[in-house]
Amino acid sequence: MSTAAGATGDNPAASKLGLTSGQIVQELGWDDDVDDALRLAVEDAVDGELVEEAVEAVDVVLLWWRDGDGDLVDGLVDSLTDLTDTGYIWLMTPKVGRAGYVDASDLSESAITAGLAQTVSATASAEWSATKLVRPRGTRR
Template sequence: MNQTASQKAEEFGFKPGDIVQEWLWDDDVDDSVRAQIEKLTGEELVDEDYDSAVDGVIVWWRDGDDEDELSDTIVDAYSVLGQDGPMWILTPKPGRPGAPGSSTVQSAAQTAGMNAATPLTVSPDWNGIRLRAFGKGR
């Protein structure tokens, strides 16, 4: 891959028309990632209060947030995710403020019954980790 996922949003696995739910937004998120997802899907991101099924999920996660809370957030987000759509945990890259320890997302994902993939660079300051339910997909 020659471009970051923010420049090539289809790397997230989202498609035109998808409704993507965003969890734990704050003013430190990378708006270019958000804009590229919205451009690809043609839909605005919906927040965690959205109460219908969604086609994909992104969760912005930072160190200092409670790991058990991340597990709970993963379970809550997965419960509204239709047809096993893409779920991503976005974290600050190592060395950036808020970067979690290397095992934090993996541990929270396992607690929630999910597998965590290898991190993917999604912007200069953020990595993305795709989650899948145990026994699902590649």
């Protein structure tokens, strides 16, 4: 029998994301190049499916973003639409040297412009990096 903790144990990157059972995770920016093993590990960790169209506030947004997807600031602001006041965004970007790589300075500048603070970064998979973005404490209700 698999448990949520056991499932993330099989995928160290999913463990680094700090997800817990019962959280609602909205996935944005999905395309054929995303890491399906990581997606499944996230679903196992939260014991539910990723949602695309939220019908209620979500705890976490998993945003896949590549250079060329458009304006990152707009993407981040759109990610805030269904996010709870205490929720956060995991921004998934291709690693350095991969197609669609997003420069770290562009990521940082876009986060600040969108009113977000960058907290931690982690290796999500062989192809993807993860950056956690939150609302600054002073702007939470």
